[in-house]
Amino acid sequence: MFLWGTATAAYQIEGATAEDGRGPSVWDTFAREPGRVRDGHTGDVACDHYHRWPEDVALMSGLGVNAYRFSVAWPRVLPEGAGAVNPKGLDFYERLVDALLAAGIRPVPTLFHWDLPQALEERGGWLERDTAARFADYAAVVAGRLADRVPLWITLNEPFVHMAYGYAMGVHAPGRALLTGALPAAHHQLLGHGLAVRALRAAGAREVAITNNCTPVRPASREEPDLRAAEAYDILHNRLFNDPVLLGAYPDLSAYPPGLDCVADGDLDVIATPVDALGINYYNPTRIAAPADGAGLPFADAGITGHPTTAFGWPVVPDGLRELLTGLKARYGAALPPVYITENGCSQEDVLTERGTVEDPGRIAFLEGHIAAMRRAMAEGVDVRGYFVWSLLDNFEWAEGYHQRFGLVHVDFATQRRTPKASYRWFAGFLEGQNTDT
Numbered sequence: 296m297f298l299w300g301t302a303t304a305a306y307q308i309e310g311a312t313a314e315d316g317r318g319p320s321v322w323d324t325f326a327r328e329p330g331r332v333r334d335g336h337t338g339d340v341a342c343d344h345y346h347r348w349p350e351d352v353a354l355m356s357g358l359g360v361n362a363y364r365f366s367v368a369w370p371r372v373l374p375e376g377a378g379a380v381n382p383k384g385l386d387f388y389e390r391l392v393d394a395l396l397a398a399g400i401r402p403v404p405t406l407f408h409w410d411l412p413q414a415l416e417e418r419g420g421w422l423e424r425d426t427a428a429r430f431a432d433y434a435a436v437v438a439g440r441l442a443d444r445v446p447l448w449i450t451l452n453e454p455f456v457h458m459a460y461g462y463a464m465g466v467h468a469p470g471r472a473l474l475t476g477a478l479p480a481a482h483h484q485l486l487g488h489g490l491a492v493r494a495l496r497a498a499g500a501r502e503v504a505i506t507n508n509c510t511p512v513r514p515a516s517r518e519e520p521d522l523r524a525a526e527a528y529d530i531l532h533n534r535l536f537n538d539p540v541l542l543g544a545y546p547d548l549s550a551y552p553p554g555l556d557c558v559a560d561g562d563l564d565v566i567a568t569p570v571d572a573l574g575i576n577y578y579n580p581t582r583i584a585a586p587a588d589g590a591g592l593p594f595a596d597a598g599i600t601g602h603p604t605t606a607f608g609w610p611v612v613p614d615g616l617r618e619l620l621t622g623l624k625a626r627y628g629a630a631l632p633p634v635y636i637t638e639n640g641c642s643q644e645d646v647l648t649e650r651g652t653v654e655d656p657g658r659i660a661f662l663e664g665h666i667a668a669m670r671r672a673m674a675e676g677v678d679v680r681g682y683f684v685w686s687l688l689d690n691f692e693w694a695e696g697y698h699q700r701f702g703l704v705h706v707d708f709a710t711q712r713r714t715p716k717a718s719y720r721w722f723a724g725f726l727e728g729q730n731t732d733t
């Protein structure tokens with residue numbers, strides 16, 4: 296059964312950040328710091344999904360998806376990150392999972408989508424090895440309640456983006472700007488992933504995957520310095536997170552200052568605990584040039600030109616998804632497990648008209664183009680098992696606040712009114728035409 300779904304994340308949609316015993320997360324703290332999030336927006340209310348989830352499940356039923364990828368808020372389940380379990384947090388996800396199943400929608404929970412409990416951040420966050428063990432404990436708690444009903448688990452969402460934006464550049468929570476000093480946050484997330492795979496299986500989980508953000512890397516020219524820079528970027532963005540999971544080894548990081556002395560004997564065996572699938576989030580390719588003399592990093596972003604862009608300014612390159620998938624197959628061969636596209640989508644300048652409609656032809660073209668590119672990769676032999684649109688709802692887009700609208704459903708954040716966009720109706724029609732058994 297091919298999974299067709301939509302994706303969301305807890306902090307981006309739930310709101311109710313201080314309700315029913317939820318503890319604070321790094322995003323609650325970060326969003327309150329002046330200047331961190333555009334216009335001072337926070338996830339305090341977001342889409343109020345914590346209260347409106349029945350309406351959101353009904354929207355998914357109307358769409359006709361057979362799967363839903365959401366994330367579990369760690370601080371809802373373990374308000375202090377470790378120790379005492381908050382049963383009300385588990386109850387919320389259990390109600391959601393049961394409602395999804397009753398609607399014929401497979402629940403695909405992600406256990407970590409960047410909202411680390413603040414209490415763990417105060418003990419060093421992902422720079423600390425202990426956080427990996429705490430993550431596995433948390434995974435066991437959630438699976439203890441839900442493993443009998445969940446067909447597919449995702450451990451982490453995009454550890455690259457969390458490391459780069461949260462720990463290297465400081466533009467996401469927890470707001471640390473450590474540059475290559477952020478590498479331990481990569482290793483400890485990966486270690487947490489491996490430990491969680493084991494904990495999930497021990498609790499009876501069926502299939503387990505990790506979701507990585509991947510980008511096909513294009514050198515700005517065929518000149519040696521650009522080729523070298525592109526390789527260094529590919530290593531950091533893609534291979535640093537795929538190689539240890541799939542091959543049990545880190546790639547050659549010699550282009551970077553040493554940063555992985557936190558790796559202990561046996562860690563790579565844990566990280567390489569077999570997964571059932573690889574989740575891939577694809578948004579755009581990256582063009583890389585040699586850095587200017589004296590730059591701190593061994594690459595420079597040269598920008599992709601000659602393509603339309605999203606409201607975010609991201610280039611729209613559907614064939615990059617085919618290029619990415621066939622490239623993964625070429626690189627990993629038999630070590631590449633089945634793949635799910637766990638996120639793909641775009642922000643558009645959506646406007647709710649007076650007639651109460653949202654016309655978003657750019658999003659429809661984006662989705663059509665990317666689904667076609669995925670199918671070309673499948674025709675070239677890549678085993679893709681599912682595709683999830685980011686996102687079901689317009690939501691809190693991290694440092695951009697509510698300014699970037701990614702949803703198939705428009706949300707008026709003043710009234711919480713949901714309005715399906717033209718792309719929602721397009722996707723519903725598309726799904727009607729699919730044979731989901733193949």
Ligand code: FCB
Nearest residue numbers: 304452453456508685692
């Ligand atoms: C991805 C994130 C997701 C969303 C999209 C636009 O990197 O996983 O939460 O913000 O980008």
